[in-house]
Amino acid sequence: MVEFGSITAVLFPILWMGALLSFILFQQRIQIWRSVAEVGKSLRKLESFKVEGRKHALDYVTGMSKAGLDVGPKLDKFLDYFTIMPVSLDPKGVVSKIEHLMNLSDERLKREIEIFSGNKDPVKVSIANNVIQAASALNLIYKIVRHFYILGKKTKNVYLMIQLQMIMPMIMEVSEAFSKAVEAIQKMQPIGDGIGPMIVGKMMLGTKKRIVANETIMAQTEMMGRKVYLLKAEGPGGSVGEIGTAIHNLLEGSKQKKKANVVVMIDAALKLEGEGTGDVAEGIGAAIGGIGVDRYKIEEVASKFGIPLYAIIIKQSMAEALSVMKKEIADSVDKATLILQRVIEEKTKKGDSVIIVGVGNTVGVSQ
Numbered sequence: 001m002v003e004f005g006s007i008t009a010v011l012f013p014i015l016w017m018g019a020l021l022s023f024i025l026f027q028q029r030i031q032i033w034r035s036v037a038e039v040g041k042s043l044r045k046l047e048s049f050k051v052e053g054r055k056h057a058l059d060y061v062t063g064m065s066k067a068g069l070d071v072g073p074k075l076d077k078f079l080d081y082f083t084i085m086p087v088s089l090d091p092k093g094v095v096s097k098i099e100h101l102m103n104l105s106d107e108r109l110k111r112e113i114e115i116f117s118g119n120k121d122p123v124k125v126s127i128a129n130n131v132i133q134a135a136s137a138l139n140l141i142y143k144i145v146r147h148f149y150i151l152g153k154k155t156k157n158v159y160l161m162i163q164l165q166m167i168m169p170m171i172m173e174v175s176e177a178f179s180k181a182v183e184a185i186q187k188m189q190p191i192g193d194g195i196g197p198m199i200v201g202k203m204m205l206g207t208k209k210r211i212v213a214n215e216t217i218m219a220q221t222e223m224m225g226r227k228v229y230l231l232k233a234e235g236p237g238g239s240v241g242e243i244g245t246a247i248h249n250l251l252e253g254s255k256q257k258k259k260a261n262v263v264v265m266i267d268a269a270l271k272l273e274g275e276g277t278g279d280v281a282e283g284i285g286a287a288i289g290g291i292g293v294d295r296y297k298i299e300e301v302a303s304k305f306g307i308p309l310y311a312i313i314i315k316q317s318m319a320e321a322l323s324v325m326k327k328e329i330a331d332s333v334d335k336a337t338l339i340l341q342r343v344i345e346e347k348t349k350k351g352d353s354v355i356i357v358g359v360g361n362t363v364g365v366s367q
Contacts, residue, residue: 126237200358244294
């Protein structure tokens with residue numbers, strides 16, 4: 001009679017080798033199944049972000065439109081709206097081409113919103129423009145991820161699926177940020193990116209303002225014996241203005257050779273992991289994001305006249321920059337103002353002129 005222990009001693013190595021061989025033979029397929037499952041779960045979440053973003057955009061545009069108008073089909077058209085960047089094989093003049101296309105795209109969307117909503121209130125049109133652009137970004141992210149997900153499944157490409165799986169956490173973080181932005185902008189609540197305009201807007205209280213560029217205002221005041229020009233996008237609509245054009249016009253249009261001795265720019269900036277939300281830092285250069293047109297104009301005119309550019313940034317994550325402003329970010333106003341005063345005191349003397357710029361989206365931020 002064969003003992004049980006003897007059978008186990010014979011079968012266990014066979015079963016172990018069989019399991020190992022199966023794992024080796026089906027490792028790639030198992031990895032694909034795992035990647036497909038995880039990416040599929042994230043894709044369903046992205047789809048919910050897209051649907052929710054469209055709903056918020058539709059609710060806002062419907063609320064501002066004339067009764068009885070069906071704005072759904074028009075809205076869906078703009079969720080797939082795109083702009084083709086100019087050719088950059090010859091870089092000469094490419095900045096002006098980009099500026100032309102960006103202005104054309106923005107103006108067209110605003111005019112279309114006015115037409116299909118029947119509402120020409122500039123603040124409501126600006127908010128609708130921001131909401132639609134955020135919803136459009138969610139729609140685009142979902143479609144791109146879906147494309148590579150289907151392509152990976154179709155071709156059984158394990159490397160494509162693994163790469164998609166690896167970058168999904170970052171994609172989800174960006175998508176969540178845009179999802180929060182849609183809701184915050186719809187309610188006209190200040191977002192983290194608006195901290196720059198909020199600081200300068202506070203300094204504008206009680207001053208006379210005038211338009212100096214498209215959706216960009218300026219006020220003149222005095223600080224510590226210096227003549228100060230305050231610049232920001234016009235709120236409370238969701239606008240970033242044309243800061244580059246405003247600074248360029250202010251300096252180039254001056255009758256004197258040098259209209260300003262320094263330019264100080266205040267803006268939100270993405271923090272590194274481990275840094276605190278609302279931390280304030282200072283540096284050199286044009287603190288302004290976007291596609292690069294405004295930065296180019298500011299750097300060009302500043303270098304022409306030899307004007308120093310100083311930057312003050314308030315650190316935050318992308319999600320914090322696009323969602324309702326956190327208390328830690330709002331509390332940075334006093335810290336940034338103290339740094340601003342020190343920079344002006346150290347880098348200028350009494351009688352000098354200073355341009356102070358609040359950079360960012362002015363949704364919910366007036367002046």
